Amino acid sequence: MTRMRSLLSAGLTFALVLTSSQLEAQLCGGVPFNRDQTVVMASAGFPDNANTFGIEGRRKTSNAIVLAGGYSITTIDEDAAGGEDIPSQHTIAAQGAYEFQLQSAESGPQLGICPNVGFGYTKWDELSMVSIPLGIGVGTAFEIGQGTALLAPYASPSIVFAKAEVEDVESDWENDFGITAGANLVVSNLIFGGSFTKVGDADGTFGVQAGLIF
DSSP states (O other): OHHHHHHHHHHHHHHHHHHHOOOOSGGTOOOOOOOOOOOEEEEEOTTTTTEEEEEEEEEESSSSEEEEEEEEEEEETTGGGGGOOOOOOEOOOOOEEEEEEEESSSOOOOEEEEEEEHHHEETTTEEEEEEEEEEEEEEEEEEEEETTTEEEEEEEEEEEEEEETTTEEEEEEEEEEEEEEEEEEEEETTEEEEEEEEEEEEEOOEEEEEEEEO
């Protein structure tokens, strides 16, 4: 029973951290792109004593609506677990966001504001987790290098609700505040960027990503 509750606690911590990382692909998510375009991104994150690798697909179905889905795998450092072989954690996630664009100045860059909601399901050994992040993204983009590239900074605070279950032991719904902030460099249809995610009292997580707009 003690081990199960330890798994629940650890699983909820990972769920809160991983699902607070937004699947947004809009101006407010650091990826300015247009209606009927698609973005494919590969990412890597580095939680404490673990490594996460993921792939995401994002589609702008209208001038304001973006739908996204992704998969990630998290491997746990055996040394941090006393040399035990710990199974990898698998997460699938989906998100929808609606973008409002505001002109920040008469000739300045636009400001994007995006309410968003997501859903995640994680499987880790005997443990399964469901998470629901509710957030709002804010971002902009401006030209650099005499217009040869765009720099797109963004921030996305959220409240993440998560629940875990292992065998017959089930947690209550937990929630915590999280924020993801970062910036992407967009050159033609190529995307390169970095991010930082912080949830509650957990250590912050740095990540990198690269992708393609088509």
